[in-house]
Structures are given as C-alpha cells and as structure tokens.
Amino acid sequence: MALLEVENLEISIVTGGRWGRLLPVVRGVSFSVEAGRTLGIVGESGCGKSLTALAIMGLLDGPVVRITGGAVRFDGQDLRALDPGDRRAIMGNRMAMIFQEPMTSLNPVYRVGDQIAEALRQHRRMSARQARDRATELLDLVRIPDPARRVDSFPHQMSGGQRQRVMIAMALACDPGLLISDEPTTALDVTVQKGILDLMRDLQGRTGAAIILISHDLGVIAETCDTVAVMYCGRIIEDTDTPRLFAHMSHPYTRGLLASIPAVDRDTEWLEAIPGRVPPVGAALPGCAFHPRCAFAKGPCRDSTPGPTAIAPGHVVRCHFPQEGGA
Ligand SMILES: Nc1ncnc2c1ncn2[C@@H]1O[C@H](COP(=O)(O)OP(=O)(O)O)[C@@H](O)[C@H]1O
Ligand code: SF4
C-alpha cells in the first residue's frame, strides 16, 4: 500500500460571496507515493501544484479555496474523514512541508533555534533543554556551520540558503513520513539548490521518507524524482516513471515544458493571493485545456476533454493525439 494516496482530488475557488459559484482549479487529480520514493509534480505557474500540496497538508480550510471532492489517504486513513484532533496529530507529526518562501514562513522576531524547538515541544513533548539540543543537532544535520552558535540567530542574520536549510530542519524535526517540498529552490542560486536537493536525498536514505517535490523545472524533477506527474490547468496530463517519461514523452505540453526554460520566477502567488483577491481563473474551456497552445490540435481537441488513457503499463496521458518517441 502506498503511504499517500490522492484520489480524484478536486479543489475549487468560491467566487462572488456566500452564494457564489465554485470554480474548480484542481480537477480529478490522483496519484500515490510509496515510502522511500520521490514523486515530482511539474507544471507552469498557476496550474494547481501548490493548492494540491496545501490540500494534502490540510491547510485549505479557508472561505475562498476549498476541497470540493476526492480523498487524501495517508497510511490508509482518509484524512478528510478524520476528526480535527486526529488530523492535526497526523499532519503536524507525520507530514511536513517546505514552503516556497522561507522568509515568510519563518517568524522574523524569534531565534531560529526557538522556532525549531517549538515544533519539537508541541509534537514531541520534549523539555526545553532537550528541544534546544535537538534543534542544534538538526541545524548540524542540514549543514549550517557552527550550529551551537547559529541556533541563537534570527532569520535575517542568515543567508537565503541558510534560511531554506532552517526550514528543512523544521520540517524534519519530527521525522515525517512524508515531506512535501514546494519549489524551495527557485529563489536560490544553482549551487545552493543542488545542496538542498542532495540534502533531501540523504535524509530520505536515512529515514525512508516519501517525498513530493514540486517544481516548474523539469530538469530538477528529472534528476531527483522516481515518478513524475505533469500538471496543466488543474489536471495531471501525463504521469509515469522518470526513465519512461524521458524515453516516451507523449503529451505535447510535456514536450513543450522540456523545451522551455522559464526566464524569471515569480511563483509566490499562493501566499499573496489569499486575502480577497479576485481569482484569475477564467471560465472552463471546452475540449482540451491545452488546445489554444497546442501545435497538434485537431477537431476533437476543441470539443471533448481527453480522458486519462494508459498508453503503456504505468504511463497515463490525457491527450487525443499522444506523440510518439522520446524526448
Ligand atoms: N487563495 C487564492 N485565492 C484565489 N485564487 C487562488 C488562490 N490560491 C491559488 N489561486 C489560483 O488557483 C490556481 C492554482 O494556484 P497554485 O496551486 O498556487 O498554482 P501553482 O502552485 O501551480 O503555481 C491559480 O490560478 C491561482 O491563481
Ligand atoms: S488533446 Fe489535442 S490539443 Fe490537447 S494536447 Fe492532445 S493534441 Fe493537443
């Protein structure tokens, strides 16, 4: 049994007040991740990656964005069916997420060691002394130099790469079975990026955690992940293991993604968007959502939405005319 199973997840945005319409932004998303394995979720900004992650973490309880269908099962338990206390216990203890923007996730007025210790005291019932020792150990584990001193630093006294490492240390404080990392590396330079990815791999080797790595960069995903789910407009449009994806990439969008290298990254919108912004989500397109941009679009693409089709065992594509051949 997979550690995490997401089945037919639907997330909608509520528009126009209390009696407003529900606009689905994540539609029928299904995937699973086993312990010790890494799933990559890749797609352009706005396709629903962060909302999917937040839904798994139980962080979509707001009035504007809601889970409107499907199931999230962790270790066989349907998280949406659990009462809030049990859900919090699983989510705080056994799942952790590294957010896109480390500066906004760390509290600027507390020392980093205290922030890590707080998580430990909450979920592990450690004494203050134990929690501080463990926080120092975790900083060492994520290779912050001189951890005994840095445990007393404030976030602004650290570099962007170090803050990201502190975030990872916090995420790892409770030895989570599932670690979700939402584009942690985009704001950082390439060597720092590589260090963090290596670190996550090390930790996985040590603890056997399942990892979901979210990125708009297919290159990062290819290097790090066992399987890949490609998202477009709220749907997974291609899904298979990494070697197969590169040998038999079939969806025109996936091929486009491989060819395009994003110039500037501004993918922090989920944090900024929450209070009262009009959702930039248009009316649903009929047919394949990719058809206005697709070089292979033909008649049926405009009228009917392609369903998921297994073009080989373990390789699912949503396209009326999947392309042949490798990347
Ligand atoms: N709090 C929110 N309020 C309104 N719209 C939102 C909110 N969060 C996300 N959205 C919209 O939902 C869609 C999916 O967002 P997101 O999951 O953040 O995409 P990604 O992480 O792939 O860039 C986008 O169109 C985004 O603008
Ligand atoms: S269904 Fe048609 S428009 Fe959509 S990706 Fe496939 S070929 Fe292109």
Ligand SMILES: [Mg+2]
């Ligand atoms: Mg995002």
